Amino acid sequence: MKNNCSQRSAWIRVIIMVTLIAGLALLGCRPRVKDDRPLIVTSIHPYKLLIQEIVGDSIQVRSLIPPKASPHTWTAKPADMKSLDDAKLLVINGLGLETELTGAFEERSAKLIDVSKLLKLEDQAQVQADSTLAVETDHAHAGMNPHIWLSPQLMLRAVIMLSDELQTRFPSQAATIRANTSRMINDLAAVHRQITSERAAIAVPILITYHDSFHWFAKDYDVQIMGTVQSSPGQEPTARELTLLGAVIKTNKIKAIFVEPQMDKRSAKVLADEFGLALLELDPLGQSHGSARLIDLIWSNWERMKLSWNQEKPSVKP
Numbered sequence: 001m002k003n004n005c006s007q008r009s010a011w012i013r014v015i016i017m018v019t020l021i022a023g024l025a026l027l028g029c030r031p032r033v034k035d036d037r038p039l040i041v042t043s044i045h046p047y048k049l050l051i052q053e054i055v056g057d058s059i060q061v062r063s064l065i066p067p068k069a070s071p072h073t074w075t076a077k078p079a080d081m082k083s084l085d086d087a088k089l090l091v092i093n094g095l096g097l098e099t100e101l102t103g104a105f106e107e108r109s110a111k112l113i114d115v116s117k118l119l120k121l122e123d124q125a126q127v128q129a130d131s132t133l134a135v136e137t138d139h140a141h142a143g144m145n146p147h148i149w150l151s152p153q154l155m156l157r158a159v160i161m162l163s164d165e166l167q168t169r170f171p172s173q174a175a176t177i178r179a180n181t182s183r184m185i186n187d188l189a190a191v192h193r194q195i196t197s198e199r200a201a202i203a204v205p206i207l208i209t210y211h212d213s214f215h216w217f218a219k220d221y222d223v224q225i226m227g228t229v230q231s232s233p234g235q236e237p238t239a240r241e242l243t244l245l246g247a248v249i250k251t252n253k254i255k256a257i258f259v260e261p262q263m264d265k266r267s268a269k270v271l272a273d274e275f276g277l278a279l280l281e282l283d284p285l286g287q288s289h290g291s292a293r294l295i296d297l298i299w300s301n302w303e304r305m306k307l308s309w310n311q312e313k314p315s316v317k318p
């Protein structure tokens with residue numbers, strides 16, 4: 001009987017092994033589907049969403065920096081550089097956001113679109129010498145906050161300008177690009193109107209964000225960023241900075257503090273515990289929100305901000 005049993009289990013093991021090997025062989029033999037569509041590579045995920053929506057499915061769009069990584073600290077591997085060479089077009093944010101990649105992009109300037117240059121943001125700042133455009137922290141290069149993709153107004157202008165560039169570079173897709181562009185202009189304008197109207201109903205919208213990622217969004221809607229946990233992205237706050245933030249939290253009766261999925265959450269947790277704050281999440285790059293379009297990403301962050309102003313009891317965790 002014992003012998004029968006061990007023979008049976010030996011057979012079962014053999015069957016499982018054969019099935020596994022056959023399965024693996026099948027997987028290995030499956031022909032890879034080659035994607036022959038022209039490739040556009042964007043530096044960060046939000047521009048992948050934006051460009052894909054403009055050009056439609058006939059063009060492949062990939063983000064170089066994965067949305068779970070911070071573009072401020074990410075470094076490229078050799079395979080990433082290959083995708084820069086494979087691409088017909090590169091779309092970057094500029095303003096020093098993609099610090100580690102500046103050289104690689106400059107070498108490929110013939111196929112490069114820098115969205116901040118398209119919007120002439122640096123020129124504008126120089127002409128106006130507008131101190132409100134500059135940031136107080138050492139976060140930005142060129143003295144300007146780089147997180148422009150979170151501003152519906154700037155992105156409305158960007159879509160119009162990108163659309164022209166894309167029609168020139170991909171003339172066979174021009175009709176699709178024009179149709180998508182006009183829909184996106186309407187969508188961005190609608191989101192802008194909606195946020196403006198909801199904002200008007202909030203007396204004093206104040207926030208403490210994890211790093212200074214919502215500068216342009218806050219400027220669009222007169223939201224006051226009272227402080228940031230990290231004054232420079234990726235750099236943990238000092239004890240003195242935490243004390244100063246604590247004072248801001250108390251004075252302004254702040255009810256929630258934000259973390260970001262790309263950043264270490266420990267300092268925000270320390271503040272949340274000490275001051276009984278809700279710990280919420282903003283995601284400037286949109287990985288955790290599962291947004292299919294840039295406006296969904298912007299909208300989902302707005303929803304989270306509203307949640308922070310409606311906090312009765314600080315109990316929500318991301």
Ligand SMILES: [Zn+2]
Binds near residue numbers: 072147211212213
């Ligand atoms: Zn940032």
